[in-house]
Amino acid sequence: MSQLEPDQRDTQLVVLGAGPGGYAAAFRAADLGMKVTLVDPEANPGGVCLYRGCIPSKALLHVAALLEEARAASAYGIDFAKPRIDPAGLSAWKDGVVEQLTAGLGGLCKSRKIDYVRGRGVFYDANTIELQSQDTHWQRLRFESCIIATGSRPVLPSELASESPLVMTSTGALELNEVPPTLLVVGGGYIGLELATVYAALGSRVTVVEMTESLLPGVDRDLVRPLAKSLDRRLDEIQLDTSVSELSVKNAKVSVVLESGGSKGPQRSFDRALVAVGRRPNSSGLGLANTKVEIDGRGFIRTDVERRTAEPNVFAIGDVAGDPMLAHKATHEGLVAAEAAAGRRRGFEPAAIPAVVFTDPEIAWCGLTETEATEQAREVQVGRFPWAASGRALTLGRSDGVTKIIAETGSGRMLGAGIVGPRAGELIAEAVVAIEGGLSAEDLALSIHPHPSLSETLMEAAEGVYGLGVHVHKRRR
Numbered sequence: 001m002s003q004l005e006p007d008q009r010d011t012q013l014v015v016l017g018a019g020p021g022g023y024a025a026a027f028r029a030a031d032l033g034m035k036v037t038l039v040d041p042e043a044n045p046g047g048v049c050l051y052r053g054c055i056p057s058k059a060l061l062h063v064a065a066l067l068e069e070a071r072a073a074s075a076y077g078i079d080f081a082k083p084r085i086d087p088a089g090l091s092a093w094k095d096g097v098v099e100q101l102t103a104g105l106g107g108l109c110k111s112r113k114i115d116y117v118r119g120r121g122v123f124y125d126a127n128t129i130e131l132q133s134q135d136t137h138w139q140r141l142r143f144e145s146c147i148i149a150t151g152s153r154p155v156l157p158s159e160l161a162s163e164s165p166l167v168m169t170s171t172g173a174l175e176l177n178e179v180p181p182t183l184l185v186v187g188g189g190y191i192g193l194e195l196a197t198v199y200a201a202l203g204s205r206v207t208v209v210e211m212t213e214s215l216l217p218g219v220d221r222d223l224v225r226p227l228a229k230s231l232d233r234r235l236d237e238i239q240l241d242t243s244v245s246e247l248s249v250k251n252a253k254v255s256v257v258l259e260s261g262g263s264k265g266p267q268r269s270f271d272r273a274l275v276a277v278g279r280r281p282n283s284s285g286l287g288l289a290n291t292k293v294e295i296d297g298r299g300f301i302r303t304d305v306e307r308r309t310a311e312p313n314v315f316a317i318g319d320v321a322g323d324p325m326l327a328h329k330a331t332h333e334g335l336v337a338a339e340a341a342a343g344r345r346r347g348f349e350p351a352a353i354p355a356v357v358f359t360d361p362e363i364a365w366c367g368l369t370e371t372e373a374t375e376q377a378r379e380v381q382v383g384r385f386p387w388a389a390s391g392r393a394l395t396l397g398r399s400d401g402v403t404k405i406i407a408e409t410g411s412g413r414m415l416g417a418g419i420v421g422p423r424a425g426e427l428i429a430e431a432v433v434a435i436e437g438g439l440s441a442e443d444l445a446l447s448i449h450p451h452p453s454l455s456e457t458l459m460e461a462a463e464g465v466y467g468l469g470v471h472v473h474k475r476r477r
């Protein structure tokens with residue numbers, strides 16, 4: 001490196017953004033012996049996932065599940081009194097979980113001697129970041145390699161935008177300032193349905209408006225059906241093929257006009273609205289024009305298999321580098337980029353990335369979906385096991401689940417799996433390992449699973465691929 005000016009520092013690797021992608025990359029690079037600087041506006045690592053996403057939403061979903069389970073207990077002969085909900089107490093507990101995790105990450109950062117800078121970085125050139133930070137007296141950071149891990153932010157179309165705190169994105173909804181008597185959720189995707197579940201359990205009357213013809217567009221219909229049935233019971237209304245054509249805030253109410261099939265309905269009002277219509281990558285405002293880094297039409301940074309951009313010493317990972325926008329995908333990309341920056345040969349080439357919608361029931365899938373198999377005219381065999389035939393599911397009072405395995409015709413090689421039911425998000429990991437390991441459905445069917453457990457549903461679905469299955473009806477000819 002050239003001579004440094006007094007206001008400059010140098011580092012081997014700078015990571016911009018300390019979410020699950022960025023901090024994992026920084027930690028791995030430090031473990032490989034690199035001198036690392038991690039830059040993020042928050043006091044500690046964690047990013048959107050820990051501060052305003054996965055973790056606070058899961059804490060609230062846990063409480064929602066508890067409330068629903070207590071209500072459902074009357075079917076088991078147990079009646080609880082109506083719960084008293086203290087939003088401030090609930091919020092404090094959720095914030096405590098976030099604090100514990102982010103402080104823990106801060107400690108992990110320190111023990112690795114990573115230089116954590118609270119602020120933002122903008123590219124001055126392909127080897128220099130300009131820092132906007134109140135923590136440092138130096139403003140320029142010269143680096144050998146950089147990993148961009150700046151994540152994404154909610155999309156807020158102009159017709160849905162409002163200055164009022166009554167119109168929330170997921171960030172505001174997770175703060176849980178109050179439980180509104182009525183809530184409009186715009187968007188029937190991951191975020192809309194998870195937060196609709198939370199607010200409905202806490203007592204809000206929730207209306208979900210989804211633009212397309214079904215909830216969770218793109219997800220296999222047989223997996224969505226049990227969830228749609230459960231939401232029909234819990235929510236006030238689900239309006240499909242519907243969008244919001246006008247939105248304004250009047251007299252402390254959110255006033256909207258819903259539009260379906262080209263015709264506008266009457267004006268309606270809600271106490272709050274949540275807009276969850278997707279997220280967009282944070283690739284602007286980074287000074288990328290001062291480098292050779294390229295951006296595609298959707299704003300994602302273009303990368304190769306090592307997550308290297310068109311600027312060979314600059315990498316991009318996580319939400320800013322393409323779909324799916326999932327924390328665990330970002331983490332694995334981060335590890336690949338860190339190792340590549342440290343001079344190791346690595347590639348990000350997963351055979352299966354799990355996706356989970358943490359509703360009740362949960363929906364989880366990985367690898368090839370049945371919808372994709374049909375679209376691609378792939379020769380597949382599908383084994384399906386209904387949870388109504390699972391002893392463990394019935395002891396939990398939950399017969400609404402389904403587990404399915406998608407295998408290559410002939411070889412039986414595992415290509416994909418889908419699960420709907422409580423704990424689907426935990427169960428799907430077995431299918432990920434099977435697909436990554438090149439196992440066949442028969443390997444899964446022959447592996448002894450503990451009884452009674454929900455994991456048996458994977459084994460039984462795998463048997464189904466071969467037309468077998470102990471707990472399904474077979475007509476003998």
Ligand code: NAD
Nearest residue numbers: 187188189190191192210211243276277278279325356357
């Ligand atoms: P999403 O893409 O999952 O869902 C957005 C939904 O809004 C879609 O169904 C879309 O058809 C609908 N929509 C779009 N415009 C609309 C409009 N004007 N009116 C009504 N409906 C409209 O997006 P999201 O729920 O905002 O989540 C963003 C991303 O965050 C996801 O893609 C996901 O990767 C990630 N995420 C993941 C999890 C998880 O892993 N459990 C949870 C939350 C978010």
